[in-house]
Amino acid sequence: MxxxxxxxxxxxxxxxxxxxxxxxxxxxxxxxxxxxxxxxxxxxxxxGDDQKSMVIVATKGTLDMAYPPLILASTAAAFGWDVTVFHTFWGLDILHEKKSKNLKLSAVGNPSMPMPNAIASLPGMDTMATKMMNKKIADNGTATIEELIDVSLDQGVDLQACQMTIELMNYDEADFYDGVTTGVGAATALQRMADADVQLLV
Amino acid sequence: MSTEYTVTETLDVKGESCPMPVVKTKGAIDDLSEGDVLEVLATDSGSMSDLKGWAETTPGVELLDQEADGDVFKHYVRKTE
The missing domain is CATH 1.20.5 (Single alpha-helices involved in coiled-coils or other helix-helix interfaces)
Structure with missing residues (x-):
């Protein structure tokens, strides 16, 4: 003044x-x-800045829980939004090139499974449930996790791998898909969340 | 929706499900020029609501028409900028 x-x-x-x-x-x-x-x-x-932005924190690494963050991220990017997915703890497996192709569905403790926990806990049941789910995914024409990661990165989604968890899990930065951001932590995620229009924890 | 338009290009996403119809539509629109009209052919019944939601939220596109033709859902999107 x-x-x-x-x-x-x-x-x-x-x-x-x-x-x-x-x-x-x-x-x-x-x-x-x-x-x-x-x-x-x-x-x-x-x-006038109508550029929307979204930050998703992905913490789960089961097959079913890997989908929602990537589907929302790739769709929001198609809306022209600025999107960040911060992957931490088991969510890191989604970005791990090898592990992402082999994500499992848990048969135990999953009320949607058509079997009691006593049977679901038998050896091989997780593998069987995962195979069934993968077949459904293929039959339905649903994209694979790898495809969703590819389209997300193509559209400029910032897929971030929590540095602390990388070290905790003894992963190497080279284990992740090309284009994944490493060397970031909670403060980076919070800074983006503070400015974002949509913040989700999955 | 009786707007006159000529389809510039067709995107076939039949057999693909959410989020691919929207994601691929966005990609195809990016490759077009202002005024061009993209025809999207999908079998995902959710695409009727999803393509509409996308077009209404995204700047630079206008949904001209949507119709169900048997098992195929047809969408017509114009790039406006």
């Missing part, structure tokens, strides 16, 4: 105190108008 505003602070409302034109030279007024114009342009730029 102008420093040559008359001292009217005792009114308690600075916005009401408009400089009397006779107190200011034309040059000073012009400078003030220019300054206000710039401020207005900045504000308009902020308001």
């Amino acid at each position: 102008s420093t040559d505003t008359p001292d009217t602070a005792d009114t308690g409302d600075a916005a009401d105190s408009i400089d009397a034109p006779e107190d200011l030279s034309t040059a000073e007024l012009a400078a003030e108008v220019e300054e206000l114009r710039e401020e207005l342009a900045d504000l308009k730029a902020d308001l």
